[in-house]
Amino acid sequence: MKWILLAGAILSEVTASLSLKAALDNPAFFVVVVIGYTASFGLLAGVLRKGLGLGAAYGIWAALGVTLTVWLAAIIFGEAVTPMMLIGVAMVIGGVLCVELGSHEEPAQEPAHAMARS
Template identity: 60%
Template sequence: MTSWLLLAGAIVSEVTASLSLKAALEHPAWYALVVVGYLAAFLFLSLVLRAGMSLGVAYGIWGALGVALTAVLAAAIFGEPLTPLMMLGILVIIGGVLCVELGSQRALAARRAAQTAASEVEGAPPGESGAL
C-alpha cells in the first residue's frame, strides 16, 4: 500500500510541475514550483522502486497517468483543447496501464508459485523429489 501512495505522490508532483510550466510562461515565479515538482516526482518515484514495485509498472503508471491527468487538467485550467480523439487516446492509455499492471500481477503470482513448488521439492524426503 505504501508503494501506491508514493506512486500517487510522484504522479501528483509531476502533473503539478507540468501544469506550473505552462503557468510560468506568463508568470515566471511559477518556475520555482516546476523545479520543486519535478524533483519531488523523481524522489517519490525512487522511493516507489525502493519499496519494491517493478520499474515497468511504476514508470508505466507514472507516465501514463501523468499524461492523462495533465491533458484533462490543462483543458480545465488553461482552456486547451480536449477533443474526442484525445479522450479516446486517454482511454487507450488507461487500458494500457491496466494491461501492464494485470500482466505484472500474473507474472508475480507465477514466480511465487514456482518458488513455492521449488521449496516444496527441496523440503521433500530423499528420493521423493522427482529427480532421477
C-alpha cells in the same frame, strides 16, 4: 506506503507540468517546475525501493499523469479536449493495464537452446 508515494509522485509531476505552462506568463512558476519534477522523481524512486516493479510504477505514473494533465489543463487553461485526445488517453490507460496485468503472469520458460549454452 508505495501507493501513497506513487500518488505523491503523480501529483508532483502534474503540478510541475501545469506550472510549466503557467511559467510562460509568469516566470516565477519555474521554481514550482523544478521542485515538482525533483519531488516526483524522488518519490518515484521511493516507490521502486518499496518493491513496485518499474514497468508498473512508471506506467501508472505516466498514464495517470497524462490523464490528470489533460483534464486539469482544460479546466485551468481552457485547453481543448477532443475525441481523439480521449481515445489516446484511453489507449494509454489500457496499455498500462496490460503491462500491470501481464506482470503477474508466470515468466516464460527459457528456450532449450539457451539452457544448453549455460
